[in-house]
Amino acid sequence: MKKLSGIIVLIVGLLLLYGVSDPDDFPSWGTPDSPANKSPVSQYFITDTIVDTEVPNMVTAVLADYRGYDTMFETVVIFVAGLGIFSVVRVFGHSGSGRVVTADTKPDMIITNTCRLLIPVIQLFALYVLAHGHSSPGGGFQGGVILGASFILVALAWDLDTALKRFSEKQAIICAGIGILIYAGFGLASVFLGEEFLNYGIIHRILPGVDSPEMARYYGMLGVEIGVMFTVASVMFLIYGLLATRGRMTGGL
Amino acid sequence: MIFAFDFIILLFLIPAAIIALQLKDLLAAAMVFGIYSFLMCLLWAEMGAVDVAFTEAAVGAGVSAVFMIATIFNTKRNSSD
């Protein structure tokens, strides 16, 4: 078995090397002239993003607008992971077998006080990352992970029950669903206004204070990023809670 | 994009990956995997993929390592290979 897997790995490796090693065929690293970099699509993203959407960060614009549909399903993947992990490991009641985990239950004073100071800053930073994702690296996904990490930090510093008092399991599932509803809702809104799915340009008709389709795209992207953040933050926390307690959602790490 | 920087991080990545797979203590393996992810994140930042690097820093080096540690805490800490 070991030998067989070694042979498989070698074959795959040689195949991949064969693909990348021909200097006439495979563009070398860092060349601006490779077909991928010279293709009209990627050039269009660089030159016209700012005109179409007013967003300086091309990655955000492509992520949330040009290929926004991918991102919607990326959010769905996260939601699926949350639901899937819930349905695989969650056990109801306290009848679960195995050792009862009793870590030192009294939270350490130094740690809790440090976290008290840190957590508001982390959450503020998460919101900054979300809101400033249009003109600097960041966006809904990164902000969501950071926000989720701040809840995880609460659970680590005190215990999961303390964290669940602030953000319960049900609330986490509901927030995850709401995130997708926000995202797909933007899509459906543009369908109802008579354009294609996720064509945010049209929502300037109903958004007050937005007069051009470009700005509507700008704000539409912000809206869907908020949806992404809802889903990601709550699912990350949910996954942590489920994995740390073997599905009991109490006690734990 | 600085070639020397790129070169050095790439050379560090391979031992990090091998050590993460070879350590018998799974908790240590998870930590080395976190280091691997963070090196990857540095590499991508150096290549100009700042958004990807940011995500990897938050996800690969942060949340995935926490998930792994949570699972190791609830199962077994040492592995046979």
Next chain:
Amino acid sequence: MIEHAPVLLMVVPLFAAVFCALLGLRWKVVCLPLTIIGLGGALYFTIIAFLQVSASPDHQISYFLGGWNASDFPRGVGIEYRVDLLNGMVLIVIAAVALLVAIFSKQFVPRETPGKEPQYYALFLLLAVGLMGMTITADAFNLYVLLEVSSLTSYALIAMGSRRASVAAFQYIIMGTIGASFYLLGVGYLYIKTGSLNMQGIHDTLIGEGLHDSPAVYVAFLLIFVGVWIKLAFFPLSAWLPNAYSRAPTATGCIIAPLMTKVSVYIMLRIMLTVFGPEYVYGELSWAGPMVWVAVVAIIAGSILALGQKDLRRMLTYLIIAEVGYMVGGAWLLAPGGMARGESLYSTATGLVGTGYHIISDAAMTLCLFLAVGAMIVKAGSSRIEDMKGLFRKCPVTMACFVVGALAMIGVPPTCGFFSKWYLISGAFEAGRWEFAAALLVSSLVNAVLFFRIIEFAYFGKLPEVDDAHGHHQHHDEGGMEENPPSMLVPLVLASVALIAIGLFNKEIAGYLSQFLNTVAMGGQG
């Protein structure tokens, strides 16, 4: 609203899934109705989309998400959905199968996954969404994302089963991730050579730039194909399938078994015909010889392994492997002399109609058999073949549907199984591949042996009195009829009617398929 059908057919079940997960936290009873409404909506929109396609002049419609259409912007800036005659039919099959299984699952889900019905149904709907999205999309990367949606849901749905299911699910995760990653890597190689992610865009660049002899494109083709073959459990890469499918909860098995491999076969066809194009696949690569032989081995191996099984569901999973061999082999049947320039694909790749038809009919056959076996296991109390004794008297309707499914699998005339084999065998004759025709006949024979053994047990086998004393407590009123409830019978009967209907309408379906093949060839040459 009608022109949005290609996207609404995914958005409706998506919304149903989210509402199912949210409202289900409070009211568990709404989950099943929501699921049925969501899938019913999906079925409605798939039919609308198909009618639009068959009415449109060039038999395909494009839908540009986000409004990034190909006329004002470079192709591939946004994501494109394209429905043509082939995937229009596959979409209808997916929605219909999912709907029938949702109705069927009413008895099983509360019993097999107690307390988690909302999550189960939400994942079930998202699985259907993922499969439909894989079918409809015309963007190579979007396909990857939706592949992962459908894979993750199926891992979770399988792992919800018994204790044995979790091990199978883990193996499935490892294999599935390798497959999906290979696919992604292949797309990366294609992307660096062509600079496009749109399937048609990749194809046009491959021809326009003359990239057919590029090693990177060759590696991309290999990677994508190995990835897809892992997903569709083509014989040497199929070890994960029987455990995963037979240990899953009943309703999960019923939806995954008919759809997952068939959609993967569809994706293989799409990649062969649209991404790389027949010029590359049939012209540049000369794989037809070995590929058909591998398919022959897959068919024979699947059939022989099925013969050795004592468990009914497990036996069916091996038959799936054999059926995958039919479809993959059919896709590589070429007229002697290979691909001549300017010739239509319909006359060159003679097995493609058979493969396309078999995707549809095999989905229906597998659905019918899995539903029937699910119902039989409830009545017999076990999944072992010997325990099926006397089932005809107990539940005649269930068994009648099982017999229809079995006849289709063997290939008896009025059912669709006969016609798909007919198209495949005539394709093999035109291509001069006798070994493939022989393998099909052998596999039909094996199917006949397998199913008549079960039918014999169920029809003639008497329940021995001693069994009662030995704890088979379900059998105490032997001879009395206790048919399954209507929520199980209705989908089962509909599925077996569909088998005959697909058989009777074989001319129409084959006609659509050949029309589709003609458009592909013209697009390829132009």
Next chain:
Amino acid sequence: MEEFIHSRFNYWIYVILMMIGLWGMISKNNLIKKLIGMSIFQTAIILFYVSIAVKSETANIPILPHHGHDFSPKVALAHADSPYHEEDHGDHNGHHTHVETPKVPDPDGYANPLPHVLMLTAIVVGVATLGLALAITQKIYREYGTLEEDELLEKVRADDHD
């Protein structure tokens, strides 16, 4: 030769990492080790895509300088200056160089954003798969009490014979 290494090194390392990950996935005995291998495998693919997107040493990250509203490709021709041009406010001549002539961002001056977007999605998919796989690992441990594949398969076989 140095040029050859320079231009291929990223791809070689990606192939090696990919092989390490694949080897971990299929030949390691411990389930968590397999998952670490899976993550290495996936990050290697991401490394490949990110390497595709890199342009020459002068290329900037794919974010326009912050006076982005001055860009208007409908009007002007491609601008030859460096992408940093816009930020040179107090430059040596003492006058501001930006505004007046609207310019197009130079396509060669920025990294290709498309692979970055794709890889954001791939990272998300990776963490979702990892989480689900860890959950299944915990379920396996709950049912069978082991995470070693050989012991696990033995117990499964014993199960099947019952």
